Amino acid sequence: MLATLDGYKRIVVDGVRHYGKHQIVNAARCNERLLDKAAIAQFMTDLVDRIDMVAFGDPIVERFGEGIEVGISAVQLIQTSAIVIHTNDNARDLYLDVFSCKDFDADTVSAIVNEYFAPESAETQVFLRK
Secondary structure (H helix, E strand, C coil): CHHHHCCCCCEEECCEEECEEEEEEEEECCCHHHHCHHHHHHHHHHHHHHCCCCECCCCEEEEECCHHHCEEEEEEEECCEEEEEEEECCCCEEEEEEEECCCCCHHHHHHHHHHHHCCCEEEEEEEEEC
């Protein structure tokens, strides 16, 4: 019965079933594309395609905040969860979360961030969610 109950956990690593993969990217001092809502929307669309996900609707992309906290936030629902971005205009920093119960290539996510936003530095963490 237990195998049936956790059958929704599709990501198997070292024989252990996981509900999903969660990649967090912190990218600092990105290029000017980070300030462009259309570029962020295109990034989200391209990211979904290149990590073989299925978008649920269009990305929501808005700039808001006050003072030193102004930036863009974007959400792209995907059939298997969501992709979320928060940015800071002043510092040109990007904070990206990709979460999916379908496996994806974390190196591809990092490569697309570098391709679009050319950060001076970036840190990535990947978590497997049980």
